[in-house]
Amino acid sequence: MTITSDSTSHSSTVKAAVLSEALPYIRQFHGKTVVIKYGGNAMIEESLQRSFAHDVVLLKLVGLNPVVVHGGGPQINAALKRIGKEGTFIQGMRVTDADTMEVVEWVLGGQVQQDIVMMINEAGGKAVGLTGKDGCLIQAKKMMMEDKEHPGQMLDIGFVGDITRIEPAVVKALQDDQFIPVISSIGYGEDGTAYNINADVVAGKMAEVLGAEKLIMMTNTPGVLDKNGELLRKLSAQSIDELFADGTISGGMLPKISSALEAARNGVNAVHVVDGRVPHCLLLEILTDRGVGTMISSH
Numbered sequence: 001m002t003i004t005s006d007s008t009s010h011s012s013t014v015k016a017a018v019l020s021e022a023l024p025y026i027r028q029f030h031g032k033t034v035v036i037k038y039g040g041n042a043m044i045e046e047s048l049q050r051s052f053a054h055d056v057v058l059l060k061l062v063g064l065n066p067v068v069v070h071g072g073g074p075q076i077n078a079a080l081k082r083i084g085k086e087g088t089f090i091q092g093m094r095v096t097d098a099d100t101m102e103v104v105e106w107v108l109g110g111q112v113q114q115d116i117v118m119m120i121n122e123a124g125g126k127a128v129g130l131t132g133k134d135g136c137l138i139q140a141k142k143m144m145m146e147d148k149e150h151p152g153q154m155l156d157i158g159f160v161g162d163i164t165r166i167e168p169a170v171v172k173a174l175q176d177d178q179f180i181p182v183i184s185s186i187g188y189g190e191d192g193t194a195y196n197i198n199a200d201v202v203a204g205k206m207a208e209v210l211g212a213e214k215l216i217m218m219t220n221t222p223g224v225l226d227k228n229g230e231l232l233r234k235l236s237a238q239s240i241d242e243l244f245a246d247g248t249i250s251g252g253m254l255p256k257i258s259s260a261l262e263a264a265r266n267g268v269n270a271v272h273v274v275d276g277r278v279p280h281c282l283l284l285e286i287l288t289d290r291g292v293g294t295m296i297s298s299h
Helices: 006-029 046-061 073-082 098-122 169-176 199-210 237-245 253-265 281-287
Strands: 033-038 065-070 127-130 138-146 154-166 180-184 186-188 194-196 214-219 270-275 293-296
Touching: 006 281, 033 046, 033 199, 046 065, 046 098, 046 180, 046 281, 065 098, 065 169, 065 199, 073 098, 098 127, 098 154, 098 180, 098 186, 098 194, 127 169, 138 194, 154 194, 154 199, 169 180, 169 199, 199 214, 199 253, 214 253, 214 281, 237 253, 253 270, 253 293, 270 281
Parallel strands: 033 065, 033 214, 065 180, 127 180, 138 186, 214 270
Antiparallel strands: 138 154, 186 194, 270 293
16 A cells, blocks of 8 residues: 655646646647747756757647747857857847858757757657758748838848748658658748848748647747736737837837737737746646736737
């Protein structure tokens, strides 16, 4: 006969309740695609990296199809510093000259991507790294940005791309063979020119094209905050337009929330901006009743 303490029994009951709570979500999302934008603290703190890899593998094992799209801002900045350059941003977008683009390709398509692939594989998954070049996945053209201070004028921010087409065949083939695609946010023009594309934009467009059930954007904040720093748990298209207009959403959050809203408008059932600093935030958001961020809907 095994004797257990009250505290152990209580802990086991809690665990059983959590597992039971996950069942209807597993059933609901079985076979569905979930696109995850991976970035922020979750990419640079070891315990959060392991938590992320564990979550992605578990989602795959219970029948979901996770697709990871990653950035690498801190790693790019560190690499630029080593060659004596400083990162420059305009309206949340990185200004990318030829030298910077070379660093972006090396860091995103090499170092960062391979670290994520290795981490997921060590956690028991089968991850494969892709850039926009693979299978013509992300086709792009040069982006010109409107100057907010001088309406009507356009800014040249270098080798920054606008997505012209996503060709999802290679991603779908990997999913069918039970692999987890890990996609770097680098696109390529018709002439082979490489373009740096904001990872939030790539994640949003990838979710649309794949017909994803969910788009999860991991950030360094609890979600979308109002001007008093309070978490906004649900946002509609109209409320987001108001937050843009009064400056509540600005800087690096602009492309993130714009991409999230566009994905919601174009068929992605649910878009979530979640706090990547919370361990196992993916499981909490997808498989439990407790959300850990902001949910964005098209209406």
